[in-house]
Amino acid sequence: MALTDTAIKQAKPGDIDRKLADEKGLHLLVTTGGSKLWRLKYRIDGKEKKLALGSYPDVGLKEARARRDAARTAAEAGSDPAAAKREARIARQFSAANTFGAIAEEYIAKLEAEDKAYVTIAKTRWLLSKLSPSLGKRPIADITPHELLTVLRAAERKGHRETARRLRSFASRVFRYAVVTARATADPAQPLQGALVAPKVTHHAAIIDQAAFGGLLRSIESYSGQPVTRLALRFTAHVFQRPGEIRQAEWAEIDFEKAVWTIPAARMKQRQAHRVPLSSQAVAVLREAQTISGGGRYIFPKLGSALKPMCENAINQALRRMGYGKYVMTAHGFRSTASSLLNESGKWNPDAIERALSHADSDQVRSAYHRGEHWAERVEMAQWWSDHIDVLRDGATVIPFRQPA
Numbered sequence: 001m002a003l004t005d006t007a008i009k010q011a012k013p014g015d016i017d018r019k020l021a022d023e024k025g026l027h028l029l030v031t032t033g034g035s036k037l038w039r040l041k042y043r044i045d046g047k048e049k050k051l052a053l054g055s056y057p058d059v060g061l062k063e064a065r066a067r068r069d070a071a072r073t074a075a076e077a078g079s080d081p082a083a084a085k086r087e088a089r090i091a092r093q094f095s096a097a098n099t100f101g102a103i104a105e106e107y108i109a110k111l112e113a114e115d116k117a118y119v120t121i122a123k124t125r126w127l128l129s130k131l132s133p134s135l136g137k138r139p140i141a142d143i144t145p146h147e148l149l150t151v152l153r154a155a156e157r158k159g160h161r162e163t164a165r166r167l168r169s170f171a172s173r174v175f176r177y178a179v180v181t182a183r184a185t186a187d188p189a190q191p192l193q194g195a196l197v198a199p200k201v202t203h204h205a206a207i208i209d210q211a212a213f214g215g216l217l218r219s220i221e222s223y224s225g226q227p228v229t230r231l232a233l234r235f236t237a238h239v240f241q242r243p244g245e246i247r248q249a250e251w252a253e254i255d256f257e258k259a260v261w262t263i264p265a266a267r268m269k270q271r272q273a274h275r276v277p278l279s280s281q282a283v284a285v286l287r288e289a290q291t292i293s294g295g296g297r298y299i300f301p302k303l304g305s306a307l308k309p310m311c312e313n314a315i316n317q318a319l320r321r322m323g324y325g326k327y328v329m330t331a332h333g334f335r336s337t338a339s340s341l342l343n344e345s346g347k348w349n350p351d352a353i354e355r356a357l358s359h360a361d362s363d364q365v366r367s368a369y370h371r372g373e374h375w376a377e378r379v380e381m382a383q384w385w386s387d388h389i390d391v392l393r394d395g396a397t398v399i400p401f402r403q404p405a
Contacts, residue, residue: 038064101136127170145188206333208340214392232300238282240338243331247310277379279386352377
């Protein structure tokens, strides 16, 4: 006798699982726990098999019969519906494991295993966060150039041209990783290289006039904000390293006896440890900082949290408070200032200056012949630079550098 909706609704669980038969192999399994599960008995190649068709009330009687009929039709045609269902489940699982988001996470894990810099990993995760809402759950092999371009153009329309360029580049790296790991056959980001509007080239604002830089140094000396921030500003002026390397500097990296600061490879852009010779003035700044943060990990800790380094924008915010806008001077600008004035002095080998700035040489042949750190010259240059900016700070008459013949 065929089932009815009323009979199904009134069916109660008992001490054992029981079956309520319908027609053509369909029955409802009522479990001791109260679940009501649709099951179908059918034969394929003479063997009896069972197929789960869902649970009641999510699948009603009418829908269960429709699923039964479709399965019976497939079985009569020689196709095993249970096997087809299993293959579909595997395909869904494979697709879920091979989404753009999943493969991007795998790619980032690879970068972490290769000990890429923390800042590199952080930027990569930020790029993924921008792409995930649109592409994160999409099977990576199904993404087309046009689909990716639509996402990139959305960033471009907001005026974020550089972000759009970086998103395309990151997506391309993920697609290429998918190709070499057999999850995709092509990189749809590659043909989009010329499709985006080129971003405007901007440079870190910096003061390269000696007298004006002396004015900035005097402003730093009279800065009325947090003492740690003022010390970080002074230290930055003397050592001209990257802002991230300075704010994350740790006491364990300082060798006071040798007057050397060794920045570990993990924090360096070029992934190589970098030694910074410390002038007597730079050492004096560190000694002053010891009275504030010497008992902690970081030389320039975050206000209110000694377990964390200074905030990323602390230096730039201090510059703004002193009246130096973002188009006049930035934390990164101290590097440009040092590079310009050291080169203009004509006193130092350009390679020593580049090594002090931890710049990589784009000329690989030239780089092979200039692997030395120019250490002795850099030590002398570090002290000369600190002495020179002290003169600028004190407002002495500035004599223009004599241009080399």
